[in-house]
Amino acid sequence: MRPVGLPGFAVRPVLDAAVQILKDADTVQRLWNSVPEIEAAEIAYLQRAVAEQLYLIPAAAEIGFMSLAEMKKLYNGSFVRKGSYLRATFYDALLVSAPFGICPSCYQRTVSTLDHYLPKDSHPAFAVTPVNLVPCCSDCNKIKSTIQAASADLQLLHPYFDNVEDGVWLKATVIESNPPSVNFAADPPAHWSEIKQGRVKEHFRVLGLNKLFIAHTGRLIADIGFRMNRLFASGGAVSVANHLTEEAHTRRNPAGLLPVKNSWQIAAYAALSESEFFCAYQHKTEYD
Numbered sequence: 001m002r003p004v005g006l007p008g009f010a011v012r013p014v015l016d017a018a019v020q021i022l023k024d025a026d027t028v029q030r031l032w033n034s035v036p037e038i039e040a041a042e043i044a045y046l047q048r049a050v051a052e053q054l055y056l057i058p059a060a061a062e063i064g065f066m067s068l069a070e071m072k073k074l075y076n077g078s079f080v081r082k083g084s085y086l087r088a089t090f091y092d093a094l095l096v097s098a099p100f101g102i103c104p105s106c107y108q109r110t111v112s113t114l115d116h117y118l119p120k121d122s123h124p125a126f127a128v129t130p131v132n133l134v135p136c137c138s139d140c141n142k143i144k145s146t147i148q149a150a151s152a153d154l155q156l157l158h159p160y161f162d163n164v165e166d167g168v169w170l171k172a173t174v175i176e177s178n179p180p181s182v183n184f185a186a187d188p189p190a191h192w193s194e195i196k197q198g199r200v201k202e203h204f205r206v207l208g209l210n211k212l213f214i215a216h217t218g219r220l221i222a223d224i225g226f227r228m229n230r231l232f233a234s235g236g237a238v239s240v241a242n243h244l245t246e247e248a249h250t251r252r253n254p255a256g257l258l259p260v261k262n263s264w265q266i267a268a269y270a271a272l273s274e275s276e277f278f279c280a281y282q283h284k285t286e287y288d
């Protein structure tokens with residue numbers, strides 16, 4: 001998971017624009033009358049998010065004078081609809097806020113939608129509230145769709161509020177198979193709070209990141225086999241290990257960005273560099 005900067009606007013300008021756009025006078029009046037409740041809910045959300053307590057916000061069937069169905073319609077019919085003012089002004093701004101257009105939740109696939117961190121099906125108060133709308137890939141969005149955590153430690157990570165780059169939590173283990181493969185685990189630092197440890201493990205489990213990272217590493221091992229053979233031929237296992245260590249270190253220090261501690265590449269290269277089995281392995285390539 002990679003953090004994303006908080007949205008540059010609150011829910012109020014979204015609501016101000018919505019009342020100008022909606023056609024039904026009765027809906028406009030009720031939405032206008034619901035503004036204080038929706039803004040109060042946004043403040044409560046910010047407080048809960050910082051305290052890792054968003055799971056405590058109860059499900060609801062309405063907000064102010066607006067029903068769940070009406071708030072969903074406001075999101076689906078106006079906020080998301082291509083060509084609408086709300087889409088061009090707010091939806092698109094949130095969509096492009098993730099660095100490189102990569103989904104912050106899996107940090108693999110590309111952003112294609114906005115995810116309601118608290119689902120809009122159960123939390124109409126946050127259907128169009130920017131801090132609840134996180135850029136996301138369609139796979140992560142589908143998996144997360146209606147999840148409501150039962151306890152603090154089961155809450156998925158929230159890219160606007162959580163930072164898990166202050167310690168190494170993603171670990172890889174080399175499997176001495178033929179060809180070699182790698183398995184991943186979420187193994188957070190023991191000094192992290194139990195809630196933070198639980199959340200990173202749950203995030204890793206629910207989003208199926210092990211399967212995703214195994215697939216990428218399988219391809220990586222195939223791609224680098226030729227080079228590994230040449231390094232081994234010229235300098236033995238030590239040359240292979242040094243090269244892999246350097247690759248891991250390179251990825252911990254991306255150019256123009258803050259250093260990072262966790263990615264499947266860092267974990268995989270680090271584990272491969274420490275594996276005597278891998279560093280001496282002879283890869284089957286066509287042009288040795």
Ligand SMILES: [Zn+2]
Pocket residue numbers: 103104105106107108109136137138139140141
């Ligand atoms: Zn994703």
